[in-house]
Amino acid sequence: MADGLRKGLTSYGDAGFSLFLRKAFIKAMGYSDDALNRPIVGITNTYSDYNPCHGNVPQIIEAVKRGVMLSGAMPMVFPTVSIAESFAYPTSMYLRNLMAMDTEEMIRAQPMDAVVVIGGCDKTLPAQIMAAVSADLPTVVIPVGPMVVGHHRGEVLGACTDCRRLWAKYRAGEIDDVEIEAVNGRLAPSVGTCMVMGTASTMACITEALGLSLPMSATIPAPHAERFRSAEASGRVAAEMAKAKGPRPSEILTPASFRNAQVVMQAIGGSTNGLIHLTAIAHRSPHKIDLETFDRLGREVPVLVDLKPSGEHYMEHFHHAGGVPKLMAQLGDLIDLDAKTITGQTLREVVARAEDVPGQDAIRPRDNPIKAEGAMAVLHGNLAPRGAVIKQSAASPKLLQHTGRAVVFESVEDMTLRVDDPDLDVNADDVLVLRNAGPKGAPGMPEAGYLPIPKKLARGGTKDMVRISDARMSGTAFGTIVLHITPESAVGGPLALVKNGDMIRLDVAKRSIDLLIDEAELEKRRAALAPAVTPDWAKRGYAHLFNETILQADEGCDFDFMRGQGKN
Secondary structure: OOOHHHOOOOOOOOHHHHHHHHHHHHHHHOOOHHHHOOOEEEEEEOOOOOOHHHOOHHHHHHHHHHHHHHOOOEEEEEEOOOOOOOOOOOOHHHHHHHHHHHHHHHHHHOOOOEEEEEEOOOOHHHHHHHHHHHHOOOEEEEEOOEOOOEEEOOEEEOOOHHHHHHHHHHHOOOOOHHHHHHHHOOOOOOOOEOOOOOHHHHHHHHHHHHOOOOOOOOOOOOOOHHHHHHHHHHHHHHHHHHHHOOOOHHHHOOHHHHHHHHHHHHHOOOOHHHHHHHHHHHHOOOOOOOHHHHHHHHHHOOEOEOEOOOOOEOHHHHHHOOHHHHHHHHHHHHOOOOOEOOOOOEHHHHHHOOOOOOOOOOEOOOOOOOEOOOOEEEEEEOOEEEEEEEEHHHOOHHHOEEEEEEEEEOOHHHHHHHOOOOOOOOOOOOEEEEOOOOOOOOOOOOOOOOOOOOHHHHOOOOOOOEEEEOOOOOOOOOOOEEEOOOOOHHHOOHHHHOOOOOEEEEEOOOOEEEEOOOHHHHHHHHHOOOOOOOOHHHOOHHHHHHHHHEOOHHHOOOEOOOOOOOOO
């Protein structure tokens, strides 16, 4: 099999000429024959002026290149799509599959024997891993790392759990314009991803649990020198993988590794987004994520990481307490320690070297958990025939069994216009319902599931309400919020049938979410639904591709033709 510069020659009808031409042009960059005869490690560049999460990527790239060259291989940096959560319209999730396709095709199209993918901001790591699984080239994943914490009036701050908490105080009139502006400049004191257990941190921990990144790489703060030493070590590993032609993702990602990732996701108080992304990654392989199994693990696996929004600490505290290796050590027999990693080591060897930090309280032992059950529960019922998810570890215990009257918003725009209307008929015991916010309906399944408490209730002291939707929620958010209702309302799911005043019952202990309407009435409402049509936004280009092929949340919201077996 051809490797290095000879791999994947451009088709000119003459292989010798193709190599001659390739070498002639690349020598214009100043490369020597010695350099060009080495194994090649491709390095993705996801930096952008729009992407503060990836602000340290240029330094990471230089460190990776150093590690690759110290090990005798040739680094080649190439750009891919860069997605920043708060800058992507309409939502970063809308662009995740585009980034995955871009990354996969650039790995396939350009000569490389191994690849290093660098990401962090919420949708970037899942997109890159989806691409790596499909391309199945030896891959090292490098998370960019979390920010360091901020401070305000003697209080430690973290984007973005505290941004939501303090914004809620501002909406309730507890914080004035001057203070919220001061907070705005202190929430994100460095480059890197959110320093709480949001989606970015969740995916970094999942990646390490899957064996696709180096030990401790999930938690090292973005600005720390250790982050760049880890990147250099990652470059060395990638160079050795390029020479050995493996291991490939298909050799690392086994049923055991996917189960380990689910256990870790539950134990860290992970983002509900992580379940969608892990499902999409698994669907690129021969394996699957089963919601019933995931829920069962949630009953068995306690939350051990005391980290916002489920606990009190931040990512740097998790790191200094021993990171993912120490967490897996505490999880004990819940983790399959025989699972392999990209370094050739098993998790057993990684865990054996986990640091024991006296007095740390960020990673709890199993007999003293933050929560007795895992972060997430999967719900079913006549509102969610194919499932819904709640992050029970960040919910109000008193609302986990609740029956209330539906207050329905037809869309994100409708919610924005009406939620703070003083005349809105709503009280604290009601259930706020948002529909047409799923993969197709929004489009892109935005993080709108964290419906704001109506201002008149917030100013009366209401801190939480039951909220349900076919949208997503940031992993940094908190509250009693049911998400990912599947099928979504835009494709005729039961959420489309709810009317103002209907009673909805949530019972997390029984794993149920139900509309308390008899089946005959539901059928009558279903028959009255308008037939689905292609919306104006989806008439051309990527939007058309997205609308025509996007899957539902329980299948990972990938495109139907991008799964491992292709389109059925």
